Amino acid sequence: MVSRNRQSDPVCTLVEDESALLGAVARGDLDEAQRIALLLIERQPTAGLPWKVLGALLWEQGDQMEALATMWNSVQLLPQDAEACCNLGFALTLLERFAEAERYFEQAIRIDPGFSIAHYRLGMCHFIQGRVAQARLSLARGLEVKSNYTPVDDPQNHSNLLFVMSHDPAADAATLLAEHLRFGEEFEAPLRALWPRHKNERQPDRTLQIGFVSGDLYSHPVGQFLEPILAHLVRATDLRLHGYCTHSIDDDVSRALKTRFHRFTAIDGMPDQAFYEKVWGDRIDILIDLSGHTGHNRLPVFARKPAPVQVSWLGYPGTTGLSAMDYYLADPCWLPPGRFDHQFTEKLVYLPDRWAFTGHPSAGAVSPLPALASGHLTFGSFHRLGKINAATVKLWADLLTALPHTRLQVAGILAGQESLLLEQFLALGIDGARLTVLDRLPMDRYLRAHDKVDINLDALAYSGATTTMYSLWMGVPVLTIAGATPQANACAGILAHVDLQAFVAGDVDGLIAAARYWSSHLQELAALRARLRTRVQLSPGGNPELIAQHIRSALRHMWHSWCLSEPAASFDTRHLADTDHLTGTGDLGGSDLRRRASR
Numbered sequence: 001m002v003s004r005n006r007q008s009d010p011v012c013t014l015v016e017d018e019s020a021l022l023g024a025v026a027r028g029d030l031d032e033a034q035r036i037a038l039l040l041i042e043r044q045p046t047a048g049l050p051w052k053v054l055g056a057l058l059w060e061q062g063d064q065m066e067a068l069a070t071m072w073n074s075v076q077l078l079p080q081d082a083e084a085c086c087n088l089g090f091a092l093t094l095l096e097r098f099a100e101a102e103r104y105f106e107q108a109i110r111i112d113p114g115f116s117i118a119h120y121r122l123g124m125c126h127f128i129q130g131r132v133a134q135a136r137l138s139l140a141r142g143l144e145v146k147s148n149y150t151p152v153d154d155p156q157n158h159s160n161l162l163f164v165m166s167h168d169p170a171a172d173a174a175t176l177l178a179e180h181l182r183f184g185e186e187f188e189a190p191l192r193a194l195w196p197r198h199k200n201e202r203q204p205d206r207t208l209q210i211g212f213v214s215g216d217l218y219s220h221p222v223g224q225f226l227e228p229i230l231a232h233l234v235r236a237t238d239l240r241l242h243g244y245c246t247h248s249i250d251d252d253v254s255r256a257l258k259t260r261f262h263r264f265t266a267i268d269g270m271p272d273q274a275f276y277e278k279v280w281g282d283r284i285d286i287l288i289d290l291s292g293h294t295g296h297n298r299l300p301v302f303a304r305k306p307a308p309v310q311v312s313w314l315g316y317p318g319t320t321g322l323s324a325m326d327y328y329l330a331d332p333c334w335l336p337p338g339r340f341d342h343q344f345t346e347k348l349v350y351l352p353d354r355w356a357f358t359g360h361p362s363a364g365a366v367s368p369l370p371a372l373a374s375g376h377l378t379f380g381s382f383h384r385l386g387k388i389n390a391a392t393v394k395l396w397a398d399l400l401t402a403l404p405h406t407r408l409q410v411a412g413i414l415a416g417q418e419s420l421l422l423e424q425f426l427a428l429g430i431d432g433a434r435l436t437v438l439d440r441l442p443m444d445r446y447l448r449a450h451d452k453v454d455i456n457l458d459a460l461a462y463s464g465a466t467t468t469m470y471s472l473w474m475g476v477p478v479l480t481i482a483g484a485t486p487q488a489n490a491c492a493g494i495l496a497h498v499d500l501q502a503f504v505a506g507d508v509d510g511l512i513a514a515a516r517y518w519s520s521h522l523q524e525l526a527a528l529r530a531r532l533r534t535r536v537q538l539s540p541g542g543n544p545e546l547i548a549q550h551i552r553s554a555l556r557h558m559w560h561s562w563c564l565s566e567p568a569a570s571f572d573t574r575h576l577a578d579t580d581h582l583t584g585t586g587d588l589g590g591s592d593l594r595r596r597a598s599r
Contacts, residue, residue, distance in 0.1 A: 018049050030057055048077030052084045059091055067091060075104070082112040086121060093125045096414055101125050116142040120157040123164065129417060130385045132168045132461075139164055155187050155300045159293035166293075166318060166487045167462040169391040173485045177343050180321030183293075184345065188303035188322050195324070198308040200285050202563040209240050210555060211284040211307065212261070214315065215247035215296025218254040221466040222290055222315050225355040227253065230260035232548035239552065242282055244275070246296040272301050279306035286555055289325065292316020309558050309568075312346060314355060317465065317486045319344040326568040327558060329551070330354050330486075331540075334493025340486055341570065349554050350572040352540035353497060356547045359473045359533070362444040366475035366533055367451035369526035377519050378407045380453030380476065382446070382467045385413055387459040388421070395481075395508060396457055397428035402512045403519055408457075411438040411449050450474035454525065455503075455518060463490040472536050475529040477503050479511055498535040550574075 017040050024033035034057045040050035051074035058067035071088040078084045089104035105122035108115055119142030127135035139161040146154060162179055165171045216222035234241055243261035245254075248268045258264045263282075267275050275298060279287060287307035291297035292315050302310055305324045312320050313329040328346035331354045335341075341348055371377050379399070381388070388410075400406055413421060418437040426432060441449060447470065450456075456471045458464050458480035464471075468478050468491045480491040482504050492504045505511040518525050536542050550573040557576060561568065 017043075018047070021050060021053060025053060030060075033057060046077060048074050048081065048084065051077060052081065052087065055091075056087055059087075064091070064095065068095070080111055082108040082115045082118060085111065086115065086118045089118070089125070090121050093121065093128070096416065098125055098129055098416075114145045116145050116154075116157075118142075119145065120160065124160060127164050127167070127386050128414070129420070130388045132164060132386070132389045133170065135164045136161065136168055136171075155183075156295070156297070158183050158186065159297055159299065162293040162318075162321075163316075166485070167387060167389065169389065169461040171461070173343055176318070176485060176487075180293075180319050181345070182321075183299075184303075184321040184323060187300055188324060191304050192323075195305040196280070200283060200308050204560045204563045205238070207238050207240055208285045208555060208559055209242065209283050211242040211244055211279060211282065211287040212290060213244045213246065213287065213298050213301075214290035215245070215294075216290065216315060217243065217245045217257045218247070218249040218251050220253075223253045223257055225314060225357065225466075226290065227257055227260060228356045228358050228544035229548045229551065230257065232545045233552060234260050234262070236548075236552050239555070242284060244278075244298075246291070246298055267298075268296075272298070272304070275301050276304050276306045285309065285559060286311060288313055289320065290315045292318065292320055309562050311349075311558070317490050319346060319486075321345055327554075329554065331493065331497075332572070333496035334489060335486060337570070337572075340489075343486060347568045347570045349558075349570065350574070351547060351550045351554065352574060353547060355541055356544035357469045357473070357536065357541050358544065359536075360443055360447060360470070363447050363473060366529060369454055369522065369529050370452055371454045371522050372526055376405045376407065377403065377454045377515070378409060378452060379479075379515075380408070380450070380456045380471075381410045381459070382412055382449075382456065382471065383459045383464060385417060385421075387462050387464070389459070389461065390424070391461070392459045393421075393424045394428060395460060395511070397425055397430050398508060399457070399512055399515055400425075400430050400434060401428075403515055406515075406519070407434050407436070409436040409438065409449070409453055411446065412440050413437050415439055446470075447474055450476050455479055455515070458491045460488070461485075462487045463492070465490045465494065468494045469536070472498060472500075472532050475532045477525075477528065477532065479503050479505070479514060481505050481507060481511055497539045497541060498532070 017036065021033060021036045021040065024036055033053060037050040037054040040047060041054065051070055055067050055071035055074055058070055068091055071091055074084045075088050085104045085108035089101045089108065092101035092104065102122065102125055105118050105125065108118035119138050123135045123138030123142065126138060139157065142157060143161060162183060165176060165179060214222060230241065233239065241261045243264040244267050246267055265278065284307045286309040289302055289312040292312055294316050299320055299322065303322055303324050310325050311327045311329060312325050319328065323345055325346045327349050328344055329351060330348050331352065332350045334354060335348060337350065396408060400408060410421065421437060422432050422435060425435060438449060450471060453476050456476050456478045458478055463480060463483060464478065471478050477500055478491055478495065480495065480503065482492040483489045495501065495504055503514060505514055540546055553573045553576050557571060
């Protein structure tokens with residue numbers, strides 16, 4: 001009977017087959033979904049749904065060009081399907097075809113103004129291009145409409161909004177804090193009454209189970225800063241390290257990092273409840289977030305308080321906004337005590353430095369100062385385009401105007417975006433002949449591009465951190481304006497560690513004055529360049545063993561406080577140097593480390 005009806009009623013056949021297709025997708029049986037989609041396309045080539053599903057499946061498999069053609073077909077067949085338009089826009093964004101992507105996102109929004117994910121993805125498309133104000137508006141609009149299409153995406157997209165806002169010079173400290181607190185109220189407040197009564201054994205000196213949660217355990221700055229510390233921390237006999245990886249990227253760094261944990265678990269795609277139960281089952285005493293409001297974070301799980309002590313560190317230069325997060329690891333150069341405490345829900349813990357830095361193997365020797373040969377300063381930037389907002393371009397243009405014989409090299413700009421950047425400078429009166437724009441570069445060429453630069457320039461709002469460290473390693477100091485938010489003060493804090501306060505200004509006039517000074521003191525700048533790598537090596541962050549010891553000390557102090565039922569409170573690990581926290585079980589260095597920490 002069913003077979004006869006299917007043969008005599010093509011509409012019935014199509015509906016049943018499409019239902020089977022959607023059922024396979026819902027079950028997560030993607031091989032079956034692809035089989036049904038291909039079969040449907042063969043039988044009904046003008047039906048749009050199988051093309052839409054197949055396009056998404058092909059993209060996940062990495063077949064980008066075939067996926068793009070398939071998605072384009074789905075849009076032609078389903079011109080009023082907002083999801084099909086959004087899928088195509090997303091693919092075009094990842095292929096860096098931004099203008100086309102924007103058109104399809106805007107088409108999706110016209111079809112369905114309540115389709116929140118189209119607003120989210122349009123916002124991130126704007127952000128990648130450095131259009132921070134537009135990105136912020138689109139992401140905020142997505143949160144306002146919050147359709148029923150993507151409720152599971154709302155925490156990550158609210159995080160995306162916070163990340164974008166942190167790059168916006170128009171967002172002051174109070175505004176940023178308020179939005180981070182709103183995240184907490186939205187995604188944590190409903191869970192607080194459900195926080196568990198932790199059963200972890202309250203023995204102050206027992207071996208601690210420490211969990212690290214990150215989507216950046218690969219050749220990402222977080223992974224690179226973390227690995228040299230873990231290499232020492234894993235030797236502590238009173239700690240057992242658990243790695244929870246929220247991303248599936250596999251490379252040399254990720255493989256090295258896996259060896260730095262006693263237990264490593266891939267949790268990419270694991271639902272929040274399942275991950276919560278995993279942390280609980282592993283009896284984690286202290287759970288450390290390494291993402292904050294960056295991609296692939298698991299803050300909604302931290303909001304459930306699966307571990308008795310929770311810490312944020314390294315991945316995001318600001319608060320999570322969660323009261324479930326007890327501490328934030330910082331350093332007193334970056335966040336001077338008393339100045340930034342009120343911008344965090346967490347209690348600040350001060351290490352000698354917030355990370356450890358080791359130079360890249362392909363760095364090579366520091367080159368001579370290029371200005372000695374050219375006779376003029378060449379400024380540089382190695383920021384991603386998302387940091388180079390309109391205010392930053394204006395600042396750099398003012399500097400070039402004040403010093404008319406200088407040049408600017410901007411590296412790391414996406415292909416096709418060079419002309420847009422040059423147009424911004426031209427509109428501010430800067431001749432394009434004074435600018436050199438370089439595409440993204442492999443690491444060896446990225447580092448060697450510093451050979452052409454005398455002084456690098458920091459960005460406004462979201463200050464350079466990783467770029468600053470590599471710049472200093474290559475002998476290139478950075479000019480920055482100290483900011484009023486943690487995000488805006490990152491570069492200033494790094495420079496303080498290597499005694500480069502002369503490159504930290506309080507405003508635009510101060511920045512220009514500093515640039516003028518160095519333009520007339522090239523020999524002094526050349527001598528500084530030659531010594532700068534050594535300064536980095538001798539700074540606290542140049543000693544991973546030192547930082548590992550202080551992190552162990554911090555973890556033990558946090559645990560002692562929890563065992564005594566004391567509330568979390570800010571502290572400085574350097575003030576623990578004369579206690580048993582830096583000696584005894586699991587000691588990584590002893591008296592020499594204490595001497596270096598107290599310098």
